[in-house]
Amino acid sequence: DGGITQSPKYLFRKEGQNVTLSCEQNLNHDAMYWYRQDPGQGLRLIYYSQIVNDFQKGDIAEGYSVSREKKESFPLTVTSAQKNPTAFYLCASSITPAGGTNTGELFFGEGSRLTVL
Amino acid sequence: GNSVTQMEGPVTLSEEAFLTINCTYTATGYPSLFWYVQYPGEGLQLLLKATKADDKGSNKGFEATYRKETTSFHLEKGSVQVSDSAVYFCALDGNQFYFGTGTSLTVIP
Numbered sequence: 764d765g766g767i768t769q770s771p772k773y774l775f776r777k778e779g780q781n782v783t784l785s786c787e788q789n790l791n792h793d794a795m796y797w798y799r800q801d802p803g804q805g806l807r808l809i810y811y812s813q814i815v816n817d818f819q820k821g822d823i824a825e826g827y828s829v830s831r832e833k834k835e836s837f838p839l840t841v842t843s844a845q846k847n848p849t850a851f852y853l854c855a856s857s858i859t860p861a862g863g864t865n866t867g868e869l870f871f872g873e874g875s876r877l878t879v880l
Numbered sequence: 881g882n883s884v885t886q887m888e889g890p891v892t893l894s895e896e897a898f899l900t901i902n903c904t905y906t907a908t909g910y911p912s913l914f915w916y917v918q919y920p921g922e923g924l925q926l927l928l929k930a931t932k933a934d935d936k937g938s939n940k941g942f943e944a945t946y947r948k949e950t951t952s953f954h955l956e957k958g959s960v961q962v963s964d965s966a967v968y969f970c971a972l973d974g975n976q977f978y979f980g981t982g983t984s985l986t987v988i989p
Contacts (some may be wrong), residue, residue, distance in 0.1 A: 767923075769923075782883040796977070800987075803981065804933040804981060805969065805979050805980060805981035805982050806924075806969070808976060808977075810889070811976065821976070837890055846886070853924070855923075855924075857977075868914060868929060869914075869916075869926070869971075870926075871916075871923030871924045871976055872923050872925050873922050873923045874921075874922065
């Protein structure tokens with residue numbers, strides 16, 4: 764079945780460590796996104812990519828990094844520079860980038876919950 | 881700029897009650913509007929959408945109408961069930977996707 768797979772589902776990190784969250788999609792979508800979800804704050808955009816080898820900062824990019832070497836994959840690294848990384852992270856994709864003429868829905872993975880010990 | 885303002889929760893209703901969750905938006909141009917639903921521990925799923933003014937999106941008994949004159953996209957359901965308990969997000973598609981803060985709904989038997 765087509766969809767978005769995020770791993771791991773749960774992750775624990777010690778302070779000062781970098782961790783990488785995986786996001787893979789087999790929907791052949793051009794655009795991919797990373798969101799952070801905190802209680803009472805909705806979804807905040809970290810990074811997005813509209814095409815392979817290109818990505819843009821979202822509203823809260825500081826302390827995070829991404830890469831888009833393949834269309835199917837958009838991993839997120841939470842670096843030690845992110846001071847409050849404990850959160851639920853959601854990866855999403857869309858067939859075309861937001862604001863395009865053929866705009867459609869976002870498809871989400873099931874999320875990764877990161878806890879800093 | 882673009883933004884979405886959503887009714888704050890939490891909302892608690894008895895089974896078979898009528899549901900309204902308010903959503904208003906600010907946007908340049910004519911964005912598409914969406915309602916997403918999130919069940920505990922899961923990602924978001926599209927519930928319904930509307931792509932132009934006066935369109936009505938509907939799914940699983942939920943409805944929302946794209947009202948340009950009031951810049952609103954309120955979610956309604958005539959008779960809620962326990963299985964509708966979830967968090968509901970209003971969203972618009974501008975130069976990026978903009979989400980409201982979410983409204984938690986609990987339906988009690």
